[in-house]
Amino acid sequence: MNHKRKKQLIKIMISLLLVVISLLFQFNEELYHNILYIIAYIIVGYDIVLKAIRNILKGKVFDENFLMTVATIGAFCIGEFPEAVAVMFFYQVGELFQSYAVDKSRKSVSNLMDIRPDYANVYRKSEVERVSPDEVNIGEIILVKPGEKIPLDGIVVEGESMLNTEALTGEAVPRKVSINDEVLSGCINNNGILKIKVEKEFEESTVSKILDLVENASSRKSKSENFISKFAKIYTPIVVWIAVLLAGIPPLIMKDAIFSDWLYRALSFLVVSCPCALVISIPLSFFGGIGAASKIGVLIKGSNYLESLASTEIIVCDKTGTLTEGVFKVQKIKPIGYSDEDLLRYASYAESFSNHPISLSLKQAYGKEINEKLITKTQEISGKGVLGEVDGKKVLVGNEKLMKEYNIKFEKNKEVGTIIYVAINEKFAGTILIADKIKEDSYKAVSSFKNNGIEKIVMLTGDRENISESVANALNLDEYHAELLPQDKVSFVEKLMTEKSSNGKLIFIGDGINDAPVLALSDIGVAMGGLGSDAAIEAADVVIMTDEPSKLSNSIQISKKTMRIVRQNIIFAITVKVGVLILSALGITTMWIAVFADVGVSILAILNALRILRIKKTKKE
Numbered sequence: 001m002n003h004k005r006k007k008q009l010i011k012i013m014i015s016l017l018l019v020v021i022s023l024l025f026q027f028n029e030e031l032y033h034n035i036l037y038i039i040a041y042i043i044v045g046y047d048i049v050l051k052a053i054r055n056i057l058k059g060k061v062f063d064e065n066f067l068m069t070v071a072t073i074g075a076f077c078i079g080e081f082p083e084a085v086a087v088m089f090f091y092q093v094g095e096l097f098q099s100y101a102v103d104k105s106r107k108s109v110s111n112l113m114d115i116r117p118d119y120a121n122v123y124r125k126s127e128v129e130r131v132s133p134d135e136v137n138i139g140e141i142i143l144v145k146p147g148e149k150i151p152l153d154g155i156v157v158e159g160e161s162m163l164n165t166e167a168l169t170g171e172a173v174p175r176k177v178s179i180n181d182e183v184l185s186g187c188i189n190n191n192g193i194l195k196i197k198v199e200k201e202f203e204e205s206t207v208s209k210i211l212d213l214v215e216n217a218s219s220r221k222s223k224s225e226n227f228i229s230k231f232a233k234i235y236t237p238i239v240v241w242i243a244v245l246l247a248g249i250p251p252l253i254m255k256d257a258i259f260s261d262w263l264y265r266a267l268s269f270l271v272v273s274c275p276c277a278l279v280i281s282i283p284l285s286f287f288g289g290i291g292a293a294s295k296i297g298v299l300i301k302g303s304n305y306l307e308s309l310a311s312t313e314i315i316v317c318d319k320t321g322t323l324t325e326g327v328f329k330v331q332k333i334k335p336i337g338y339s340d341e342d343l344l345r346y347a348s349y350a351e352s353f354s355n356h357p358i359s360l361s362l363k364q365a366y367g368k369e370i371n372e373k374l375i376t377k378t379q380e381i382s383g384k385g386v387l388g389e390v391d392g393k394k395v396l397v398g399n400e401k402l403m404k405e406y407n408i409k410f411e412k413n414k415e416v417g418t419i420i421y422v423a424i425n426e427k428f429a430g431t432i433l434i435a436d437k438i439k440e441d442s443y444k445a446v447s448s449f450k451n452n453g454i455e456k457i458v459m460l461t462g463d464r465e466n467i468s469e470s471v472a473n474a475l476n477l478d479e480y481h482a483e484l485l486p487q488d489k490v491s492f493v494e495k496l497m498t499e500k501s502s503n504g505k506l507i508f509i510g511d512g513i514n515d516a517p518v519l520a521l522s523d524i525g526v527a528m529g530g531l532g533s534d535a536a537i538e539a540a541d542v543v544i545m546t547d548e549p550s551k552l553s554n555s556i557q558i559s560k561k562t563m564r565i566v567r568q569n570i571i572f573a574i575t576v577k578v579g580v581l582i583l584s585a586l587g588i589t590t591m592w593i594a595v596f597a598d599v600g601v602s603i604l605a606i607l608n609a610l611r612i613l614r615i616k617k618t619k620k621e
Helices: 003-024 030-057 062-078 082-114 206-217 225-255 260-273 276-295 303-309 340-350 359-365 400-405 440-451 464-474 486-497 513-521 534-540 552-583 591-614
Strands: 120-124 126-133 141-144 154-158 161-164 175-177 194-198 299-300 312-317 326-336 375-381 387-388 393-398 418-424 427-438 456-460 478-480 505-510 524-528 543-546
Touching: 003 030, 030 062, 030 326, 062 082, 062 225, 062 260, 082 456, 082 534, 120 427, 126 299, 154 400, 194 464, 225 260, 225 393, 225 552, 260 552, 276 299, 276 303, 276 478, 276 552, 299 303, 299 552, 303 505, 303 524, 303 552, 312 486, 340 359, 340 375, 340 387, 340 393, 340 418, 359 418, 393 400, 400 418, 427 440, 427 464, 440 456, 440 552, 456 464, 456 486, 456 534, 486 505, 486 513, 505 513, 513 524, 543 552, 552 591
Parallel strands: 312 456, 312 505, 456 478, 505 524, 524 543
Antiparallel strands: 120 126, 120 141, 141 194, 154 194, 161 175, 299 543, 326 427, 375 387, 387 393, 393 418, 418 427
16 A cells, blocks of 8 residues: 555544544533544545645636535534534545555556666676666667666667567567567566667657657547546536525525525535546546556557547558568478478578578578588579579579579469479479468457457558458458558548448558558557557557557457446436435435435446456467
């Protein structure tokens, strides 16, 4: 328990003790009872009275502090000392519950705050200096020891280690890094010693941007929150004037009306009129929803976007890096007269001196050291492939045109992807398929989108028609458009925006710099934070810190649950308020019941809001 909450609890307990003493002991003079009540009131309620006075001096008259102060001072004036203390006592109990609830929901976001690095070990003049991360320049080398946070984004230049990325991605599985691997600030170095060349200043680093997103999320209010703010500003002055009229008019116009009775009713009316349940629970619900999303590695930049997710009708996806892995790999080897390993070995050796993506994919799949002494000749044939002599054999590696140029009889491979044809000693030796692989999570994502009631799932991509068609069919997408430029994607999104209902939302999920325009154009832009470009993450409203599109489906579920709870709290609070306000005005309820109704509604609404945090992290299937 934090110090502030502990202090608040002590005040409540002392005040309660004084009230109990007054009730248990029969003093001869009523004055002694009243003194105990006044002391109890000062202990438990002085800060509320001071806030009310300060706010009045600032011109902010009509708030809950004003209502509590006027109601309690009025209760003292008509001799209802116990009830005056009860108003402040129960109000402070409600505030204590609110404080606990906010801390609990904030705890799910606080892990992100822990990723802020305190220092960086930087090499300067052959020595290691400990400095603030924002004092490190691009190009400098930093040292990260086991157990330390990586302070800035960069490239590993020496060492290898396992990184704990959970604070960024929500995933507990460590990630292995070695020389030339990119590392992100905020990750924790588990074991090895790493030397990292800094690629970005601290203000532009991943950790800095994430912290900025979290800290500013609450500044973007949802429609529900804006409604409550406007409602409270109009509602509070109205109920204050009704209370004034309730206390003053009936004694003037009604024959047997007693002023103290109607003043009591007016004070009860004021107590129960406080819109605390709405003012507290609605923002708390959205904060809890943002916290629940952060638990699964999704950053939502504001409660307005969290609210919008619940109304999603159309989801538009980029292909490469979003639905597919975005990395070209050898997917299939079809040898003729050779083993898989031998065919891959000859192709890798022939391509060993090239930096073409296809060559790199072949060498990565081979995974062994290449003995350059076995390569006696290599020749690149522009637009067709390479010719090489490997271990005394003539090896051709390339496309169909290369086979035709050297009159090699070959079997055409019709699979989707980049087909590499290989001939050894002028005889066809087989094919190697290189393709971008569909993420396993993408199948789960599309299925869960449809289960969440999404009406249409569309893929927009700049890739070739046959590859795009294959991916769309494999994932059972509703629609796809291929070979698009960035401006073409914008046109298609504009067209799709006209197909949704007036309250419906369109989401675009992308990861590349060319996706930034459509991310900004769509109702909700979602960036894949793991592989995504800085421009995409900057333009997006939601950032998925892993490369799993299914996390968006989890976020939609969180959004829908948040909105259900918000609606429940609004309906419940307003219904109870109106009912007890009418009873208070008619003199049927006492101030005790009014206090209990006000605080009780607030506590129930807060407890209901906390249910959002029960959403568990989805396990991988």
